[in-house]
Amino acid sequence: MSGQVRIAAFRFGFGLPLPAGGAHEPAAIAAALKGPDLAAGRWPGEGLADLLPLHQAANAARAGAVKSDDAQKFYRGLLAKVDRAHIHGLRVMMARAVGSPDGFRERLVWFWRDHFSTLARVRPDRLFNVALVEDAIRPHLAGRFADLLTAATLSPAMLIYLDQVRSVGPTSPFGQRRKQGLNENLARELLELHSLGVGGAYSQTDVRELAELLTGLTTHPSLGTVFRANRAEPGAETVLGQSYDGPGMAPILQALQDIADHPDTARHICRKLAVHFVSDTPDPGLVADLQQVWSRTGGDLAEVCSALVAHPAAWTPQMEKARQPFDYIAAALRALGFGGDEVMAMDDAAIRRHVQAPLLAMGQPFVGPPGPDGWPEEIGAWITPRGMSARIRWAMNAPTALRPDLPDPREFAVTTLGDLAGGRIGWAVARAESRSDGVGLVLASPEFNRR
């Protein structure tokens, strides 16, 4: 197998062996991304419409849970359903990552899930994190960035996590009556993390004005995101030199569009893409070329991402990045012969034991990242003593539990590592005491953990 196929599979997908029909040439990878989202149809997940009734029931039960033991028990029963839906969200993401021939799309799902990081403070809200991926990220990741930014910002998960549901225009009717006011959290992170970047040309005044502009946005238990005019701060707001005024959501949508179109946004996101896929210190020419495509196409993400995979600087032989824990487990399951259907067939206990708990131990819990800035990118943040002890543990124990009929480790090294299977790792695998130790060595090796 050529180095090019292996680099494509590791850097822009979930590793070797490629699923049937899996693309490895830049044009084919781009064509798959521009085509329909086949994985979402083949391994369907649950969106907001599916999850709202359970969320509403759990939330109502939560409020009453202090009243009696029975109410507490009822709430716990609903929480168990929430947990099952949450686990199912993880199962579906893993199935698509392991099974889809359009692996680049699945990697982008994680990139954007991380870019728009949300955490649930109470367990029922975890359902909204699942919905954010299904409804906001997947439909827009090959469209225009402005649409993606709008969908993610308006999703219940984001409005709740960054306190927008609590932020009220201080001189709005609601604010006056209830003596409530602004909360800057979403406005700040929208500019600092989601669009312009911390080095971008915005000031504290822009944060404040954007916070005022966003008032009115909140969530409703059975409707999801709603706009409540009586909470919106009256009058015009000026954000990044543009004045916004008028009733309803229109000024907010216009501001999100303008923020998405800001040149600092293109710079921030293009660099972040290059950092995520290629190198912690990406080639400046690569970033500049992506920015050019961005400005030429008005932030068309399919074009920007296609330019990334077509760029010579994205094909350096050095594997400078680490597979993050989710990528690690997905690639390991694929290497062990799992497809999407096999992952979908794993029961809750198996998902918890072999996916959810190890993700936590490796430092990437599925409930969410450490903060709104998402997971770290640097290889040194993942290849730590604690992270390595968890990866080695998975490599040495999970394969036997998942597959009683482990392959010959020498063949496994070749199908999993391609042209990197020789050298020291080949030498070590041949000396392993058992099949499971040999397979474990491959999955614990630097070659498998870098991408």
Add this chain to the structure above:
Amino acid sequence: MDRRFFLRGAMAVGCSAAAHPLTTTMTFASGDPGLGENRLVVIILRGAMDGLDVVQPLGDRAFAGYRPTLGVDTGALALDGYFAMNRHLGGWKGLWDKGELGFVHAVSTPYRDKRSHFDGQDLLEAGTGTDVAPGQMTDGWLNRMLQAVPGLRAETAYAVGRDPLPVLDGKAWVRNWSPDLRMDLSPQSRLLLEAIYHDDDLFRDAAFEALDMVEEAAMRRTQASEAARAMAGADPAMSGMAMEDGMSMVSGMDPGMAGDAAGAEQRARRLADIDRMVDFAAEKLRAETRIAAFSLAGWDTHRAQSGGIQPALARLQRMILRLHERLGPEVWGKTAVLAVTEFGRTVAENGTGGTDHGTGGAMVTAGGALRGGRVMGRWPGLAEADLYDRRDLMPTSDVRAWAAWTMRGLYGFDRSVLERSVFPGLDMGEDPGLVL
């Protein structure tokens, strides 16, 4: 001499001796710890602790006006007639009265204006000024202090817990420990793993330490279960403490949260986690270790802060009290604890009963080596003209200066080392008399 260190040292010499100058066998075999007997513990408080809620300036007439829910009838404990300590920190009163716990108010790093947690923490841990872009400096100030001391041992410094601690990152040798490690490997697998990591510096260092940590964890598990059998039951005083904390954690939360029994369990687990980390660190600090660092998150209280800040306060309070208890009087007397955060929060409460990102904040000092029982730092006042940017507490001192004077007092560093190498470009100013 520890055989594992010998192995690591021998392999490292062949590959990257420059990266870890302390991993040679000679260093471990000879010499006293270069830092003497004093201990320094640094706690990084992530998320921007609200100094004005921790140490409330009740004597400042403007305070209540800015904070209609957070600054009125707070139940805070009077400290000195002007300042009062958050009601959730009652467990600290004894240390305060003995002069073994104090605060510095209106303190900050040089970070200004963008109020980003992430840049703020980068600067706090890099210990640089604003002349260096956040993220540029790749090592932390506590590590640079270690770099200035010859002849340190492998056990001199520990980063404790699961979170990264950039303040201790750098060339000087630092060990890591976190409470959940478990792995069983055959000796042959271990040898083969060492072989496959041999040529990759990053993987070799991380994985070798992982293997060491796992062996140590296994050893401690054995010791702990033997000790438990010997004692035949738990220490009643300790279980009482756990119960009390567990109860107070529930009160003050909103009713939904209290009803969320899973949430209470999670908070209790986090306190138990603190205990495990502190117990490990205290054992090491009683032996050869002189430097330890921890990370405590959960301070980003944008809403419902009155109850929302409580779990974070409970963890910080527990960490210091448990350290005091586990170090014992003699070692505690030689210990300085500094708890620092990336910036403070807005003077005014926001519209949701919380506070937003600000500038000046507070730090906590503790330990028998420091002069406590007082609120240090110059108080700038809360009149609108006295605020930074007309919204934040005006910083009147640099968090780095307090850390630098602590290091000078504990270990006798020259000012020039502290102002050039450890905190490049810092002017330490006058000795605030923090170290006894």
